Amino acid sequence: MARIDWPDTPSLGAELDEFRLRMRTWIAENRPPELDVLRDWNPYMGERPTEVPEVARPAFEEWTRRLRAARLICAEWPSEYGGSDFTPIQAAILAEEMEAARAPVVTRGPGELLVGPAVLAHGTPEQKQRFIPGIISGQDRYCQGLSEPDAGSDLAAVRTRGEVEGDQIFITGQKVWTSEAADATHIIVLCRTDPSAPKHRGLSVVLVEIDPRYVTMRPLRQMPGGAEFCEVFFERAPAPLSSVIGGLNNGWRVVLTALSYERGGAATVHHLRFRQEVAALAELIRWRGRAADRRQLAWAYAQVELMRYQGLRLMNSLHEGLPPDNGSPSVRKLFWSEYHQRFCAEALALLGADAAAAPSEFRERIRGWRELYLWSRAETIYAGTSQIQRNIIGEQILGLPREPIVRGGEQS
């Protein structure tokens, strides 16, 4: 497999250099050699976590155990609850060293990405104690119950109800685009608890334990053919009132925290997940490309470097204790998602007609590129569509005026 040479991150001082060395050493000493079989495995296909191949699963589980024991899972979280109080830069350095060592990423999915940060920012000490350790240990596995068929970009328009009765809250309604639901034990739900309040003010965020008596998952078939997402139906699914995060009717603020996951260390090293594919493109060009296609490789390399520079700028802000630039998560998301779509389309184009109709000897290889290509269509849609991101950039960064608001029920 082609190996592309990527530049090292500049030093941020002796202390952090020492920290980097410690991480590098720990990884070298603890990464099971059996994981070498995953050398060419990509933990992400662009953005989507891929399954660990069967043959490497025992080693992967051992690796996970070791990471947990060393408190390197959710390392940025408070040590009080099982994390390691890592600063965002330390978390970034850990991620870089993992990537350099081809050590697979172990993530707790939506629990780590959405739920933990929301609970840490808005939860009571009791809630943090109750929920955070379970996420880190992997015992509690969360999926998201946010979007609905009629509430996507306009998330605040959710209609799923949360009815408070005594010390319980009962959830009724429907959610969609719930990923990783098959394996989940819990679901973070955005529901309307005060229908009489203005749209954004009557919402609550609840962590609900999935009880199949009240919660039904229905897989939703997607374009590439799989069904990684689900529709979720709630029929008076109960949860204790103490599982409402941030207080009743304060849900909008909480969900904004959950959704601004382009934060901290992870945001500065997001580009790492695109590196492996550039090497794969180099292989593809060797296999099928002509001389002119080298330009494509250079372009892809350049875009991934541009993302690294964005990350470095954020890293510098964090290092100097400055607030990140307004609207910058939108700039980054727009850039990587549109880069990736173009990357996937151009890579597929190298296969010529085989992309449409593959000979059996190359079937697996070509399917891989096809799937990447099909999946990439989702990337400009989820986590805020490209159109929404451009609105945010235009309004929050450039100060351009918003469109006139249309009140509910009115004709324009």
Add this chain to the structure above:
Amino acid sequence: MGRQLRAYLGRHWPMSRVRELVDAAPEKQVALRREGTGDEMGLRGLLVPSSLGGLGAGQVELGLVCEELGYALYPGPAFGTVAMAVNALLVLADGPARDELLRRIVDGATVAVAAFDQADGWVANGAALRAEQGPSGWTLTGTKTLVVDGVSADVVLALAATGDTLRLFSVERGAAGLTATALDVLDPTREIAQVEFRGTPAQPLSGDVGASVDAFLDRARLALAAEQVGVADRCLTMSTEYAKVRTQFNRPIGSFQAVKHMCADMLVAVQTARDAVRYAAWSLDMDRPEAARAVCIAAAHAAETGQRVAADTIQVHGGMGFTWECDAHFYYKRATANAVLFGDADHHYQRLADLLERDLDEER
């Protein structure tokens, strides 16, 4: 420093003064250009070592300065001297003759670099300029093209081939057989010349620079990319301001998504191009192993995005954008010219591909 320079240029070189120069008769233009030598801003000594009277700054500071020059569409011959000549002297030359020239630059001399032999492929290996050593010294014979500020220059530095080596020479204005002719330009705010040498006496400044000419060209390419970022940034500012004040259908046009989204794309382009230019400049100053690649990335990205941002600026301005009176077209012409002057995006991506290939081959 960037802010001070922006304020200075805004006051002393507003677009009205740029237009004055553009509208002036050719003979008058040279004189007007020479008023803008960068002297008044104390920039001439930017990269010159302090031992020779300069500020001893690096490519990072040069990048900031070039951004501002681009933002203001500064038409004076500062780029040729400050960005190109000083870099050429520092990277390619050494000895007392070089130091003397650096001192002259600090004192006010305008210097251009005749680097390219051929526009096609941006050849800079002395293919079109031969140097010969005779009894009374060196003479140069041939032609160089794409010489920025070639007509305004007091001194021309030229890369010439001597047998199978490449060397840097300096030629004084008015030297025998030297003819600098302004080329017909798309962008009236910048002077680009063809320079002919016919047995022209020249002073050698270096030994064989075949191995280091790329390092010089990288600095020139990067400075141009930095200027392009400034051009694009000004376009973004113009477009955003216009979108806020121009109203149609009873509201500012910036409130329509189509216009808003064009501006958003401009912002992403400017930010990413600026990031690339700054990183490459820092890499050069810190002598990082990835510097050459970083310059390719910055040059390619600034070239393509700069041009698109300028084109979209005309679009945001609607009918007004197409007029001479609106500033947009000047920026569009500069952006287009910059996107091809020292290499187009394709050229820079090919160079990057060559650098990557070297890695891939080593891996095998």
